[in-house]
Amino acid sequence: MKNLIFASTAALCIAGLAAGDLYQIDNDEPLTNIGVPGGSITWANAFETTDTNLENIAFGFGIQQAGTGTLVGEEMLWEVFGAQGDTPSFLQSLAAGSHIIENENFWGEGNLDVISVDVDLTGYSWFFIVGSYTDTQGGGFVAAQATNVTLQSWAAISGNPADISGGSRIDDFGLPGTWVIRGNVPAPGAICLLGLAGLAGRRRRG
Numbered sequence: 001m002k003n004l005i006f007a008s009t010a011a012l013c014i015a016g017l018a019a020g021d022l023y024q025i026d027n028d029e030p031l032t033n034i035g036v037p038g039g040s041i042t043w044a045n046a047f048e049t050t051d052t053n054l055e056n057i058a059f060g061f062g063i064q065q066a067g068t069g070t071l072v073g074e075e076m077l078w079e080v081f082g083a084q085g086d087t088p089s090f091l092q093s094l095a096a097g098s099h100i101i102e103n104e105n106f107w108g109e110g111n112l113d114v115i116s117v118d119v120d121l122t123g124y125s126w127f128f129i130v131g132s133y134t135d136t137q138g139g140g141f142v143a144a145q146a147t148n149v150t151l152q153s154w155a156a157i158s159g160n161p162a163d164i165s166g167g168s169r170i171d172d173f174g175l176p177g178t179w180v181i182r183g184n185v186p187a188p189g190a191i192c193l194l195g196l197a198g199l200a201g202r203r204r205r206g
Helices: 161-166
Strands: 005-007 012-014 030-035 040-048 053-059 061-064 075-083 092-100 113-120 126-134 140-146 153-156 181-183 191-193
Touching: 030 040, 030 061, 040 140, 040 161, 040 181, 053 075, 053 126, 075 113, 075 161, 092 113, 126 140, 126 161, 126 181, 153 161
Parallel strands: none
Antiparallel strands: 005 030, 012 191, 030 140, 040 126, 040 153, 053 113, 053 181, 061 140, 075 092, 075 126
């Protein structure tokens, strides 16, 4: 995926127990943060439906590496789609909205942004939680990524969540790992044991 840029930090986060099914496919092991500085990124995880009541969705956000800039206060779009498989085709939009980012540097601070949704997943064997962010400052690494590979993470260079239907698995872009996107996260979110924070490096994918 051209123009994707990496920044890495380290921490250990342990998810709490959910009242319903916790939808989480990432392994809580820090890998990197990914974005399209000066452009748009849409990123998504596919989940197999086990609890038809989706009470909330949650994102782990990266960092804004543009001088003293910050992702906090920036707007991102989100959407939940029902599906019959783990590929983004024949999607049915179930809920959508915008969200002002409240936390960044997930791998350093461990705070998820949790968004209440109340979505009925009845009739859908799979569903997608999708986020979209357009970087206007440059240097934004909005999407946190864990080390495990599940083949259930998708991305597109787009500012529209619906465009995930034309996206690809991130492995196809040479980005093995899993987005930190979750559902039915128990308040107040994850419990984190902080490790090394700070920037470890960045790399441009060609």
